[in-house]
Amino acid sequence: MKRRAFIGTLAASSTASALLNQQAGATAQGPKAAKPMKITLLGTGTPAPSLTRQSSGFLFEVGDALIVMDHGPGAHQRLLESGHRAVDVTHAFFTHLHYDHCMEYDRLVLQRWDQGADKIADLNVYGPPPIKRMTDLLFGDDGVYGPDIRARIQHQSSIDVFKARGGTAPRKRPAPNVREVHPGDVVEGKGWKVTVGKATHVQPYLECLAYRLDGEDGSVCYTGDSGASDEIVELARGCDMLIHMNHYFSGTAPSPAYRAACGNHKDNALTAKRAGVKTLVLTHVLAQIDQPRIREQIVHEIQQVFDGKVVWGEDLTQLTLAGSPIANIEGY
Numbered sequence: 001m002k003r004r005a006f007i008g009t010l011a012a013s014s015t016a017s018a019l020l021n022q023q024a025g026a027t028a029q030g031p032k033a034a035k036p037m038k039i040t041l042l043g044t045g046t047p048a049p050s051l052t053r054q055s056s057g058f059l060f061e062v063g064d065a066l067i068v069m070d071h072g073p074g075a076h077q078r079l080l081e082s083g084h085r086a087v088d089v090t091h092a093f094f095t096h097l098h099y100d101h102c103m104e105y106d107r108l109v110l111q112r113w114d115q116g117a118d119k120i121a122d123l124n125v126y127g128p129p130p131i132k133r134m135t136d137l138l139f140g141d142d143g144v145y146g147p148d149i150r151a152r153i154q155h156q157s158s159i160d161v162f163k164a165r166g167g168t169a170p171r172k173r174p175a176p177n178v179r180e181v182h183p184g185d186v187v188e189g190k191g192w193k194v195t196v197g198k199a200t201h202v203q204p205y206l207e208c209l210a211y212r213l214d215g216e217d218g219s220v221c222y223t224g225d226s227g228a229s230d231e232i233v234e235l236a237r238g239c240d241m242l243i244h245m246n247h248y249f250s251g252t253a254p255s256p257a258y259r260a261a262c263g264n265h266k267d268n269a270l271t272a273k274r275a276g277v278k279t280l281v282l283t284h285v286l287a288q289i290d291q292p293r294i295r296e297q298i299v300h301e302i303q304q305v306f307d308g309k310v311v312w313g314e315d316l317t318q319l320t321l322a323g324s325p326i327a328n329i330e331g332y
């Protein structure tokens with residue numbers, strides 16, 4: 001079994017499993033079971049270049065929505081590798097506008113627009129200010145992609161391709177529905193709800209958010225980038241899963257400011273314990289800690305404090321809130 005898949009099996013939560021079994025039982029007797037939420041880690045890296053870890057990106061399949069949270073460089077390639085395309089994505093949430101969390105926003109919007117041929121709904125986008133201004137500066141008439149968009153709308157060859165994809169001229173501009181959100185805001189969909197929380201990161205230069213996603217089969221909190229804080233503990237309280245930045249080895253921060261903005265693995269252990277989550281998923285991993293023995297030491301030290309499950313996140317790790325049962329040993 002691949003290590004990624006094996007680690008995924010460790011995410012089993014007995015309570016969530018029981019809930020899932022109850023729902024499966026309910027199906028046989030009539031009421032329809034909720035489709036389990038599926039989570040794919042698209043990018044578990046940092047701003048540092050890496051061939052194994054792309055920058056931040058997470059995919060949540062919940063109800064009839066396909067939600068991405070953050071879309072840093074490389075995350076879109078991982079989206080394709082996960083079996084989805086830009087046109088499948090219905091909602092995009094951004095925690096903050098550091099480039100390693102938003103640099104492929106343009107790719108997501110433009111490929112969705114181009115391939116969607118005006119046959120799909122506009123993308124719903126949520127994030128802190130200035131996400132609206134960023135959107136205008138990218139896709140507006142005078143924006144970075146203004147000339148490209150104009151050419152694709154007006155040149156006959158592009159119109160022909162657009163029609164071949166099923167579009168009806170005149171072609172519309174890409175127009176994501178952008179809503180700027182702040183801590184305390186709530187976004188609701190069919191069978192899911194996102195609550196916006198505050199991350200502690202690089203304020204006041206960037207507003208930094210965290211998100212809690214509640215679905216019918218449980219809850220997951222994604223902190224974005226954050227050091228330890230009471231706000232994160234409250235947002236994540238009781239979640240089945242906490243996806244948390246785990247940037248570096250505790251004790252090696254170059255300054256107190258760095259630790260306050262990024263936290264460390266011992267801070268994360270305490271956050272997970274205080275919040276009472278069932279599974280802690282570690283992401284935003286620097287090469288410093290992404291090595292044999294170091295990663296096992298980190299997981300071990302976290303488990304000295306936090307008695308839930310710990311998942312060492314990898315790009316394309318797939319998780320459910322219920323985890324996966326341990327399979328029987330196969331005979332030969």
Ligand SMILES: [Zn+2]
Nearest residue numbers: 096098201225
């Ligand atoms: Zn950041």
